[in-house]
Structures are given as C-alpha cells and as structure tokens.
Amino acid sequence: MSHAENLPLASSSSSSVVDVSPQRMLFFLLLLLIVRTPCPVVTASPPTMALWRHGNRVSIINICQHLETVDGGLTVRCSGLRLKQVPLGLSNRTTRLFLNKNLLTSLPADSFYDLFLLDELDLSYNQLSSLEAGCFSGLESSLSFLDLSSNRLSTLDPAVLGGLQVHANLTHNPWHCDCRMQLSVPQLVVDSSSLAEIVCQTSDISNPGAVGIPLVLLVEDWDLCLSVRRTTDILTLTTMLLWFLMLICYFVYYIRQNKLFARQHWDYLKFLENRVPFPDFTPA
Structure with a gap:
C-alpha cells in the first residue's frame, strides 16, 4: 500500500522534473554562452x-x-x-x-x-x-x-x-x-x-x-659643381655663337636686300632716261 501511495508521488515528482529541468538547463546554457562568449569591445588606439x-x-x-x-x-x-x-x-x-x-x-x-x-x-x-x-x-x-x-x-x-x-x-x-x-x-x-x-x-x-x-x-x-659649371659654360658659349650667327645672317640678308633694291632703282632710272628725253635748258 505504501508503495502504491508513493508511486503517484514518484510519478508526480518525475513529471515535475521532466517539465522543469529542460527550461532550467536551457536557461543555464544561454547564460553560460553569454558569459563565455567574448563581447565585441570597440577600442580605439x-x-x-x-x-x-x-x-x-x-x-x-x-x-x-x-x-x-x-x-x-x-x-x-x-x-x-x-x-x-x-x-x-x-x-x-x-x-x-x-x-x-x-x-x-x-x-x-x-x-x-x-x-x-x-x-x-x-x-x-x-x-x-x-x-x-x-x-x-x-x-x-x-x-x-x-x-x-x-x-x-x-x-x-x-x-x-x-x-x-x-x-x-x-x-x-x-x-x-x-x-x-x-x-x-x-x-x-x-x-x-x-x-x-x-x-x-x-x-x-x-x-x-x-x-x-x-x-x-x-x-x-x-x-x-664642376660638371654643372662646365655644362653652364657650354650652354652659354653655344647661345652666344647662335646669336652671333643669327646677327651675321641678318646683316647678309640686309645687305643683299639693299643691293637688290638699289639695282632695281638704278635700272628704273636708266629706263626713264631712255624713254623720256630730258628737256634742253640751254639758253638761246
């Protein structure tokens, strides 16, 4: 009789364990994961x-x-x-x-x-x-x-x-x-x-x-700085020679142009002398 009386209790206790323990275990597992999982901490070095x-x-x-x-x-x-x-x-x-x-x-x-x-x-x-x-x-x-x-x-x-x-x-x-x-x-x-x-x-x-x-x-x-000075001297000398050649070329061009103009002017004067006789201003 005592065994039969205890059986429902055991059964009741067993059902209580079955109903409550999974919830508690789930709670403890979640708590354990939260505690052991490293939280992302933002640091700024x-x-x-x-x-x-x-x-x-x-x-x-x-x-x-x-x-x-x-x-x-x-x-x-x-x-x-x-x-x-x-x-x-x-x-x-x-x-x-x-x-x-x-x-x-x-x-x-x-x-x-x-x-x-x-x-x-x-x-x-x-x-x-x-x-x-x-x-x-x-x-x-x-x-x-x-x-x-x-x-x-x-x-x-x-x-x-x-x-x-x-x-x-x-x-x-x-x-x-x-x-x-x-x-x-x-x-x-x-x-x-x-x-x-x-x-x-x-x-x-x-x-x-x-x-x-x-x-x-x-x-x-x-x-x-020696090589720089040499390079500078060479550049200066080259520039002076170029300017000198340009000046000579300009003088040659100028003289030739003047000679051509003078020749053309002289030829024109000769042409006028041959075409138009000059009046005779000899006094009567």
Whole structure:
C-alpha cells in the first residue's frame, strides 16, 4: 500500500522534473554562452584614431601629447600616430614638435609657417622622399635643431632650407650627392660624429669610388659643381655663337636686300632716261 501511495508521488515528482529541468538547463546554457562568449569591445588606439580622423587634420591634434614648459612654451609629441601629413591647428606656442615614426612622404610649402617659436623639429623615421621649396618658411629665426634622419631623402636643395642655420641630423638617407648637396650642407651645422653616416648612395661623378663614401670625403676630393659649371659654360658659349650667327645672317640678308633694291632703282632710272628725253635748258 505504501508503495502504491508513493508511486503517484514518484510519478508526480518525475513529471515535475521532466517539465522543469529542460527550461532550467536551457536557461543555464544561454547564460553560460553569454558569459563565455567574448563581447565585441570597440577600442580605439591612437594609431586607429589617427586613421579615422585623417579627413579632419585639426582633430588629430587631440591625440598628440601636449606638455607645457616652464617658460610658457609647448611641447607637442605626435610620434607613432601613422600621420600622412603635418596636422593643422598647432598652437603658435609650440617650441618642440615631434612628428617622428609616422608616414609622412613629403612636406609642402609653409608646413610650419605659424610656428614662429618652434625651436626643435623631429621628422625622423618617416617616409619623406621630397621637400618642397619653402616647407620650412617662417622658421628661419627660431629653429635650432632639425632631425631628418631615417627617411628616403635623396637630395637637398638650398631653396628648401631657405636660409636656415640649424643643427641637423641627415643620417640614414639614400643621398644622391650632387651640386645641390654640396651647396646645402654648408648651410647646416652637422655634428662631426654623424658626418661619416651621411653616405652617398649615388653620385654625379662617374668614378666608381665616389659611391658608398661619406659626403664630406667626396667633397674633399671632387668638386660636385664642376660638371654643372662646365655644362653652364657650354650652354652659354653655344647661345652666344647662335646669336652671333643669327646677327651675321641678318646683316647678309640686309645687305643683299639693299643691293637688290638699289639695282632695281638704278635700272628704273636708266629706263626713264631712255624713254623720256630730258628737256634742253640751254639758253638761246
């Protein structure tokens, strides 16, 4: 009897387990999946933000580190942000600007025109291959240190410097040593320890020994502007000869034209003399 009485209970308990457990198990499984599944968290590291904000160059400055100095100046560090151009809107109180370890490929004119207090500029470890004339315009009186090391620069035009007199680091660039380099380097104060690392990868000099040696040694042994002077002299001489020949041709043409005109005039006078007799003015 007791077994029969317990049977419905067991049956009831069994039915309760069958009805409730799947729901609980489903709930626990869903909860377990939610807990263990990594949620997509949107993070924005400085390089990513720099890429997103590439279209708005002013907002990129918000990512740069700003540090105010004791004298009221400003140190702006934009290193390693994958910048492809110099950001606009930099404060004119900036005295030190670090743009190293970015993706800059060129510097257009007036890139730092408003930074008239800039004393130090670091452009190292970029991909600079060209510097337009006037890119350092406005920095002639303030800039004292310029770092262009570890880029892709092959030549340095005096027009690019625009009268700068600064300490410069030009090492680790594939320099093509020509007359422009010979004229530009004396405008810069280069540390004697780094002169040996300004190596000529190529040169205007045909001598194979001029490749792979420091620029300072190349200038000591060869005049890189000599070929330019010779070319200029040849062009000047050729131009003078051409002008001289043109002048001679013009004189010959002028004389021939005058001779032809004089002959035609003389023949006409003879014709008139033969056709029309002159009246006799002999007094009676």
